[in-house]
Amino acid sequence: MRFAPLHATALAALLWWSMRPAEPASAGEPPCPSVPDDATSPKDDAARPGSDLLYRRTFLGDEALRAPWIELRGVEVPIERTQPGHGVVVRAAAGGSLRIAPEAALPMALVDRVLLSVSAPTAMAVEFELVDASNGARTYRRIALAQGAQLITIPIADLHYDRGRVALPSRSTRWGLRFVDGGELELRALEFRGDHQLGADDRELATLRDDFDEPERVRMHRRGAFVVLTDAPQLDARAVLDAIDAMERRTRGALPSMPAPRRAVPLLVFADDAGYRRFWQRLSARAGVSVVPRSQDEGYTWMGIASASYSDEYGAVRPTYVHEAHHALLERSYGLAAQRSWLFEGLAVLEQLAVSRQDLTPVYHRGLRRADAASHVHDLVTGQPISNKNYWQAAMLVQWLLADPGRAAALDATLLEMAARGSTDLVPLAPRYFGADVRALGREFWTWAWQQWG
Numbered sequence: 001m002r003f004a005p006l007h008a009t010a011l012a013a014l015l016w017w018s019m020r021p022a023e024p025a026s027a028g029e030p031p032c033p034s035v036p037d038d039a040t041s042p043k044d045d046a047a048r049p050g051s052d053l054l055y056r057r058t059f060l061g062d063e064a065l066r067a068p069w070i071e072l073r074g075v076e077v078p079i080e081r082t083q084p085g086h087g088v089v090v091r092a093a094a095g096g097s098l099r100i101a102p103e104a105a106l107p108m109a110l111v112d113r114v115l116l117s118v119s120a121p122t123a124m125a126v127e128f129e130l131v132d133a134s135n136g137a138r139t140y141r142r143i144a145l146a147q148g149a150q151l152i153t154i155p156i157a158d159l160h161y162d163r164g165r166v167a168l169p170s171r172s173t174r175w176g177l178r179f180v181d182g183g184e185l186e187l188r189a190l191e192f193r194g195d196h197q198l199g200a201d202d203r204e205l206a207t208l209r210d211d212f213d214e215p216e217r218v219r220m221h222r223r224g225a226f227v228v229l230t231d232a233p234q235l236d237a238r239a240v241l242d243a244i245d246a247m248e249r250r251t252r253g254a255l256p257s258m259p260a261p262r263r264a265v266p267l268l269v270f271a272d273d274a275g276y277r278r279f280w281q282r283l284s285a286r287a288g289v290s291v292v293p294r295s296q297d298e299g300y301t302w303m304g305i306a307s308a309s310y311s312d313e314y315g316a317v318r319p320t321y322v323h324e325a326h327h328a329l330l331e332r333s334y335g336l337a338a339q340r341s342w343l344f345e346g347l348a349v350l351e352q353l354a355v356s357r358q359d360l361t362p363v364y365h366r367g368l369r370r371a372d373a374a375s376h377v378h379d380l381v382t383g384q385p386i387s388n389k390n391y392w393q394a395a396m397l398v399q400w401l402l403a404d405p406g407r408a409a410a411l412d413a414t415l416l417e418m419a420a421r422g423s424t425d426l427v428p429l430a431p432r433y434f435g436a437d438v439r440a441l442g443r444e445f446w447t448w449a450w451q452q453w454g
């Protein structure tokens with residue numbers, strides 16, 4: 001479908017974005033999964049009742065690390081250091097890794113936590129990782145090992161993935177350790193355990209609720225794939241669900257090949273801005289990273305979880321809710337992370353406007369007059385994070401793509417390949433799907449843009 005023409009008055013936030021001075025590229029980049037040095041070890045809840053042992057691997061003697069089930073990179077097994085009756089000692093260079101393909105398939109659908117038993121001669125950082133068989137990408141969590149023997153519990157819900165391809169723990173066929181610091185480590189055992197009372201969606205939603213300031217105040221409202229979780233008493237959840245439902249219908253109209261979301265799509269609306277920021281600190285700390293919305297981010301989406309704080313400034317449905325829910329919907333449908341790319345932002349801004357009913361004309365008009373060499377389409381569509389000052393251009397470009405049925409169909413098809421490649425980079429795909437390279441598309445786009453909005 002085409003997006004309805006945008007009418008009336010300007011979107012203040014976009015105007016503000018368009019007028020703000022350029023910021024350094026680094027400030028606009030997505031949360032980087034680098035980990036603070038003081039990441040703490042997950043607490044040990046191995047003794048929790050009702051958990052089933054689903055997989056166990058012990059490491060007694062060096063036999064345990066023989067091929068073909070093992071890949072070692074930058075890791076060696078000093079036989080002389082491995083004592084009878086103890087786990088195997090591995091000596092790793094910084095960045096070395098060890099990956100294990102179990103003899104039988106991992107029962108990932110049932111696993112909710114991993115227990116790792118090791119002994120470290122000195123404190124060191126390692127990453128536990130699961131490798132998604134479908135795309136080779138990984139979900140992982142950094143662990144700060146203390147000196148001595150220890151049993152580490154790693155909830156599956158606390159694993160996260162990197163920018164690009166979305167890795168799912170449920171598709172993992174091998175597990176491994178990556179040695180952030182070099183050093184020796186005695187591997188003793190690894191177990192996968194699970195409780196079967198709750199489905200994956202319920203587990204995730206329960207975890208999200210628990211990261212609110214006061215979980216007992218959180219209401220949950222579901223419709224279709226969407227679940228609104230809120231501790232804002234004034235929030236009209238029905239109006240919000242109506243708006244994101246309509247957004248999903250428009251999105252499916254524009255992108256008919258979009259797969260169904262593989263999980264529930266959560267939208268979190270916090271009673272206030274401080275609670276919203278504390279939530280992300282808590283959730284990301286559990287994942288071993290520090291992910292915090294920038295001060296200018298009214299909404300934030302990470303790992304397919306959309307969030308914003310409550311405001312009635314624009315009526316019952318703050319446009320930001322729809323913007324972030326759009327990111328989360330695409331992430332969970334395509335398996336492609338948002339990360340402030342031109343395509344996700346362009347589409348989400350148009351959806352936000354469909355709610356705010358505000359008009360981009362003055363923004364476009366002004367933007368065109370300010371456009372310069374930094375506005376090359378070629379630079380915008382590489383799949384890298386764009387800065388807020390380019391959102392108007394991303395929105396205009398997406399609007400141009402959707403304004404023509406041929407280009408809209410090409411975009412629909414392109415997105416599936418983008419998902420497979422793990423990037424919204426249009427540069428390598430444009431000739432095949434649009435019959436022209438990005439520079440030629442850019443020229444056509446700017447001509448159209450000046451005709452429409454100049």
Ligand SMILES: [Zn+2]
Binds near residue numbers: 323327340344345348
């Ligand atoms: Zn966005």
